[in-house]
Amino acid sequence: MTTTTGHALELSIPDGQPFIDFTREFDVPVADLYRAHADPDLLAQWLGPRSTTMTVHEFDFRSGGAYRYTHTEGGQEFGFRGCFHTVRENEFLVQTFEFDGFPDVVSIETLTFVDLGGGRSRLAGHSTYPTQEARDGMAASGMEVGMSEGYERLEGLFGTGA
Amino acid sequence: MTTTTGHALELSIPDGQPFIDFTREFDVPVADLYRAHADPDLLAQWLGPRSTTMTVHEFDFRSGGAYRYTHTEGGQEFGFRGCFHTVRENEFLVQTFEFDGFPDVVSIETLTFVDLGGGRSRLAGHSTYPTQEARDGMAASGMEVGMSEGYERLEGLFGTGA
16 A cells, blocks of 8 residues: 555555555544544535535444435435444544445445644555455546545544645 | 355355355255344354354344354354344345454455245355455365354254254
């Protein structure tokens, strides 16, 4: 995995392996970066592209809990749900993910939170898809724009981003 | 994926892909095959090698629920836990899986239950590992013996197996 300097989203989409990796640095303390994932009221303010409105319907943020939310854009609603396998404060999350547009295609994602000191942090993600086709479809879906915009919005919540 | 005839466990461990697939037919109605996975008292009687004793500590069998169990063998205890992403009666399960001997290495498994008619059924499993190394390690762990013995024990619960 490549590390980043600055605020670029670094995506890695390896050929012929059903993974997507990313890293992203933030001028945000690790506790705030984690809180932006742990608090559904904060999460709803940044996750996804700028053009969407997010509503969290369920968010039981603990190892063994589950979540469900919708993104609304131009009158269309897109549903997502998953379960939280591991929730470890300021350090590590493992969660499943399903988009209702592709029912029964469930990926699993780990998120690692790294304290860089001086009020800075790094997020490293590793997503695993149940087939190569599912990974390739996700990679072709425009996810990079949505992720980039989302992380810019996250920084904005803490006064350092766009 | 290869289909089976008879009662052999058919494992597929593709080169260079982090998956393990299997199929197994049963002389057991699909509702019983499903119940053997849904009822923790039944599950504890068949899951794992014959040499182990299983204790279920948590089993919230619903989409968004979670489970935790231990296998005991020769005075040693091995812990396992995961969350249930999807629970669809007599049809389909999606669950995560972690062995406490490999902390934070979490796989995701789908189980498809197929009614073959005439009191027979087929189980098809697809497991996805977060790295190729994790898949290769699982494949080399002797899992085939444990799975084969487990499914023989499952058939035995319904009077048709060993």
